[in-house]
Amino acid sequence: MDTYFGRGTEEVDAVFVNAILSAIQQRNLERIWAKPVLDRVGLIIEIFNAHAHTKEAKLQAELAALMYKKSRLVRVRGTDGRQTFGQFGEAEVVSARGRAASKGVGFVGGAGETELQLQRRRISDRRLRLLTQIKEARRTRLLQRAGRKRQGGLAGKSLATIAVVGYTNAGKSTLTSALTRTALYCNERLFATLDPTLKSAILPSGRKVLLSDTVGFISDLPIQLVEAFQSTLEEVVEADLLLHVVDSSAPNIEEHRSTVFHVLNQIGVPEEKLKNMIEVWNKIDYEEEEEVEDMHYLDDGKGEEEAELSDGSIAEETFEAAVDEDKIDNQEGDSDGWLLSEDENVSDSELFKAPEDDIVAAAEKNGPDVRVSALTGVGLKELMYLIDEKLKGEDEKLKSQTIVERSEIQSRKWRPPRKDDEELAVEQ
Numbered sequence: 370m371d372t373y374f375g376r377g378t379e380e381v382d383a384v385f386v387n388a389i390l391s392a393i394q395q396r397n398l399e400r401i402w403a404k405p406v407l408d409r410v411g412l413i414i415e416i417f418n419a420h421a422h423t424k425e426a427k428l429q430a431e432l433a434a435l436m437y438k439k440s441r442l443v444r445v446r447g448t449d450g451r452q453t454f455g456q457f458g459e460a461e462v463v464s465a466r467g468r469a470a471s472k473g474v475g476f477v478g479g480a481g482e483t484e485l486q487l488q489r490r491r492i493s494d495r496r497l498r499l500l501t502q503i504k505e506a507r508r509t510r511l512l513q514r515a516g517r518k519r520q521g522g523l524a525g526k527s528l529a530t531i532a533v534v535g536y537t538n539a540g541k542s543t544l545t546s547a548l549t550r551t552a553l554y555c556n557e558r559l560f561a562t563l564d565p566t567l568k569s570a571i572l573p574s575g576r577k578v579l580l581s582d583t584v585g586f587i588s589d590l591p592i593q594l595v596e597a598f599q600s601t602l603e604e605v606v607e608a609d610l611l612l613h614v615v616d617s618s619a620p621n622i623e624e625h626r627s628t629v630f631h632v633l634n635q636i637g638v639p640e641e642k643l644k645n646m647i648e649v650w651n652k653i654d655y656e657e658e659e660e661v662e663d664m665h666y667l668d669d670g671k672g673e674e675e676a677e678l679s680d681g682s683i684a685e686e687t688f689e690a691a692v693d694e695d696k697i698d699n700q701e702g703d704s705d706g707w708l709l710s711e712d713e714n715v716s717d718s719e720l721f722k723a724p725e726d727d728i729v730a731a732a733e734k735n736g737p738d739v740r741v742s743a744l745t746g747v748g749l750k751e752l753m754y755l756i757d758e759k760l761k762g763e764d765e766k767l768k769s770q771t772i773v774e775r776s777e778i779q780s781r782k783w784r785p786p787r788k789d790d791e792e793l794a795v796e797q
């Protein structure tokens with residue numbers, strides 16, 4: 370057998386490669402296989418697109434696809450030797466970081482370059498138009514949000530919003546729906562949620578809050594896609610409290626956690642909010658099953674009493690060791706910079722900033738705040754109490770801020786002393 374795939378390959382419509390391919394790799398594979406080839410990022414965009422339901426999400430998905438297309442622009446030499454953009458032919462990368470792969474052969478550039486520039490300009494124009502439309506859609510959403518806040522205010526209490534964030538497939542939608550008892554759309558498919566969905570929930574204190582379920586974060590997701598999904602992610606920046614859902618059954622938890630912290634940092638979540646974030650380890654029902662299995666494995670058939678103790682200490686050690694191995698395995702660099710070409714503006718490259726030290730520190734916090742199973746409901750009550758507590762803490766902070774602001778105003782303006790001030794002075 371001289372091909373990896375063997376017979377039957379002719380029947381496939383397209384090939385998916387689970388890696389980020391360079392434009393030239395993709396073109397060459399397409400030429401060899403005579404089939405469209407989709408890489409990891411291409412697939413992510415396809416999925417985003419399929420799950421975009423609102424106008425805003427559709428615009429965002431189109432923008433992402435457009436930026437991807439721009440990075441894939443290659444100049445192809447057709448069989449007749451002419452420069453084309455056809456599908457099959459010898460590919461030369463001209464767009465990746467703006468480098469021309471042609472080794473300085475004078476006349477080869479010419480017409481091809483111009484056509485390439487034309488295509489690029491068309492894409493840039495479309496990008497600007499999309500950004501304007503997205504901005505408009507966002508404005509509408511912001512107005513709606515302001516309306517919600519006012520509504521909360523009229524009811525005597527401000528409606529706090531809680532954003533549920535986490536790696537894709539962590540169980541955000543399941544947890545959100547478990548907390549709100551409203552059936553949200555959730556399933557096995559990755560990125561099942563693209564639109565932020567707001568649901569209300571009542572906390573043990575009787576306080577009403579709004580939970581917003583968000584799109585799943587993923588590693589290897591080029592940071593420029595963040596621009597495309599900014600409106601969705603804006604709910605996260607604006608939220609009063611963040612819930613970080615971690616799939617505790619995933620083999621590479623640390624990678625998932627740091628991806629999430631990285632994205633939160635990139636979209637501009639204030640450090641304070643990162644520190645205050647509640648880390649929820651979900652799917653502990655799996656873990657319990659595993660613990661039992663691990664016990665039997667470690668037992669070696671002799672220590673049955675040990676297994677019956679079921680305090681989980683042995684299994685926990687094994688579990689942690691596994692996580693550490695994964696951490697080492699996954700230390701390759703993640704930013705490919707595949708979308709960066711010479712005409713990208715400064716703000717795009719600013720997105721490549723290294724995470725701040727304190728954010729790294731926040732990410733290094735070890736262990737969950739609460740362990741739950743969104744499916745069986747274990748730990749949900751504890752989580753609700755924790756949310757209540759954190760929000761109360763936020764209220765206190767707000768109150769003290771307002772007091773400081775007021776006293777600043779008082780000290781700035783001179784006015785005749787009043788009885789209130791004297792009393793205040795005595796108290797202090």
Ligand SMILES: Nc1nc2c(ncn2[C@@H]2O[C@H](COP(=O)(O)OP(=O)(O)OP(=O)(O)O)[C@@H](O)[C@H]2O)c(=O)[nH]1
Pocket residue numbers: 535536537538539540541542543544554555556557558559560561562583584585586651652653654655741742743744745
């Ligand atoms: N065993 C178990 N499975 C769970 C639990 N929570 C969620 N799941 C499953 O995990 C899968 C993903 O859940 P979702 O809630 O869709 O995950 P998500 O984080 O919203 O995913 P995206 O929106 O695609 O990023 C589904 O098949 C859920 O049934 C849990 O506590 N235990």
Ligand SMILES: [Mg+2]
Pocket residue numbers: 541542543554555560561562582583585
């Ligand atoms: Mg979801």
